[in-house]
Amino acid sequence: MRKSVIMKLYIFLSCIVLIHGAAISDEECDGVTIDGIYYDKEVLKTDLDHPYSLVVDFDSNVLYFSHNLHETDNIYNTAKINLHTKDFAELDGVKNGFAQTVDQINHVLYIGSSKGIFKYDYTDDNTAKLFAVNDTDIWDLYINDVLYYIEYPSQFLYTVKNGQTERFKDLEEIKVGHFAIDDEEDMFYSNVTGLYSQKKNTKDSVHYKDLNDGDDIVGIRTDVNGKVYICGTDGIYKVNKDTTSVEKVVNAENVFGCAFDGNNNIVYADTTSLIHLKPSNNKNC
DSSP: OHHHHHHHHHHHHHHHHHHHHHHHHHHHTOSEEETTEEEEEEEEEOSOSOOEEEEEETTTTEEEEEEEEETTTTEEEEEEEETTTOOEEEOBSOTTEEEEEEETTTTEEEEEETTEEEEEOTTTTSBEEEEEOTTOOEEEEEESSSEEEEETTTOOEEEEETTEEEEOGGGTTOOOSEEEEOTTSEEEEEOSSEEEEEETTOOOEEEEEEOSTTTTEEEEEEOTTSOEEEEETTEEEEEETTTTEEEEEEEOSSOOEEEEOTTSOEEEEOSSOEEEEEEOOOTTO
8 A cells, every 4th residue: 555655656746847847848948940950049138119120240240220219109210239248229310210231341330211321330439420312211221232222102222332323223113122132143022012033133033922012021131141031020031042932940920120140140029129049058959
């Protein structure tokens, strides 16, 4: 009788240990696995209102982004946060800064606002100065061979070169929501109808994905190697040019933007927070 009671108690305690261990494991392993590598989710900052248009200077590992200053007014401002130290600061001198892109060669930030494009050099005085297209509302920015910008509300794509602006001829009659160019000179862009690619200096587009009025995509970004990723509202996707498709690599809700750090790790935003995916040292995950 006593032996039977002891055995039951042992089994009961063993079950508790197993359940407790599973709970700990689930709690510790709430990160993301990408291409066989497990990443921890490091929360960089919370209490933000819709952080948007993320971009990282690969050299300094400083993340730039926009966020809403007042929930009722939709007034955006550009801010920055150091991915190593988490030091945070608002940038001055740009009214309603909404879109960002970084010149990775010269380490210069360009900010698109409701009043044009501003240039911010963090070696200067921590302020941004008007660069181009005064009093033009900028929807998105991207820099490659030249600076590209999308005007709002027309959503036509323009370039800035040697101080001169002109409509980008490759997509002259096409409205664009987001835009990037990969390491093979393939342009990727989205609009209300879908996601497309197009070889630069041609007019021949390739359809990748249908979209719901374009709202499914909140950004198109290139990683350190020039590979294209799509920031979708339900997660982050990488482009597969062999199959003309996109493949989800991060499943997340309410994504508002994504970018890559200097080590090619993903940073993304939800409605209130900035999350940094970092390779984990946890051998149990």
